[in-house]
Amino acid sequence: MSYVKPAEFVRSMVDAGEAKSFLSTRDTLLRAYMAGAILALGAAFAVTVTVRTGEPLLGALLFPGAFCILYLLGFDLLTGVFTLVPLALLDRRRGMTVRRVLRNWGLVFVGNLLGALTVAAAMAVVVTYGFSVAPDEVGRQLAEIGHARTAGYAEHGAAGMLTLLVRGILCNWMVSTGVVAAMMSTSVSGKVIAMWIPISLFFYMGFEHSVVNMFLFPSGLMLGGDFSLADYIVWNEIPTVLGNLIGGLTFVGLVLYITHAKTRPDTRPGLRAQEEPAERSY
Structure with missing residues (x-):
C-alpha cells in the first residue's frame, strides 16, 4: 500500500490545510x-440500493x-476542511x-450546498417523471428520511438535540479519519482501502453528515416530506454542522497534530543521557 x-x-495534513486556505474564491x-x-449522487445511490434490496x-x-x-479528484467537503485548515493556523503558517x-x-459550505x-x-x-406523477418508492423514502431525522429529534426536545449533536461529532470523527487515511498511502488502491472503512461505518450507523443532509432534506422537501425548511435548519443542519466541526477538529486534526507534529521527548530513563555525547561530538 506504500504506507506513509x-x-x-500529519505534515501533509498541515500543508493541505494551508493550500486550501489560500485557494482562489473561484476554485x-x-x-x-x-x-x-458527487457526494449527493452517492447518497442517492445508497438510498436506491437500500430501497430496492431491503438491505x-x-x-x-x-x-x-x-x-x-471526489477526494481523488481533489474536491473539498466542509467536513474535511473543518479538520485540515485550522491546523495551518495552529502551525503558524505565514499569512x-x-x-x-x-x-x-x-466558501466550501456554499459550494457544497449548491452542488447538493x-x-x-x-x-x-x-x-x-418531472413532477408529473407521485414520487416512486425511492422518492417516498427520501421524503421519509427528512421527516424522521427532524421531527424524530424534535420529539425528544433537548435530549434529541444532544443526540443529534453527538451523531454529528461521531460522523466527522469517522469522515475526517477517512480524509486523513487517504494520506497514509501513496497508491490509489491504498488510499481507497483506507478511506472505505470509516465512511461505511458512519453511513451505516446513521450518523449525521452536514453535506449529505444538504441533499437528503432539500430533496425530501421537494418530494412532499412532512417537515419544514425551518425544521431542517434548526433540527438538523445547524447542530450537525457544529457536531461535524467538533468531531473532525478535536478527535482527528488536533489529536494527530499534537502527538505526531508536536511529539514530546522520549521519556525512557537514560535515553537522553545516552544520546547527548553523540550530539556533542556532532
Missing part, C-alpha cells in the same frame, strides 16, 4: 460544488465509492489568520 508514517502524513467554490454534487448494509458498503472519487479559516469554511441542491432537484425530477 503518521509523522509524515474553492468549484471544488466544493463538485464535492457536494441497508449494502447501501453503506457502496456509498464510500462517491467519497473516494494564516482566523479570518482566512472562516473564509474557507464559508443541484442533485436534489435532479433526483426529484427523476423519481416523479
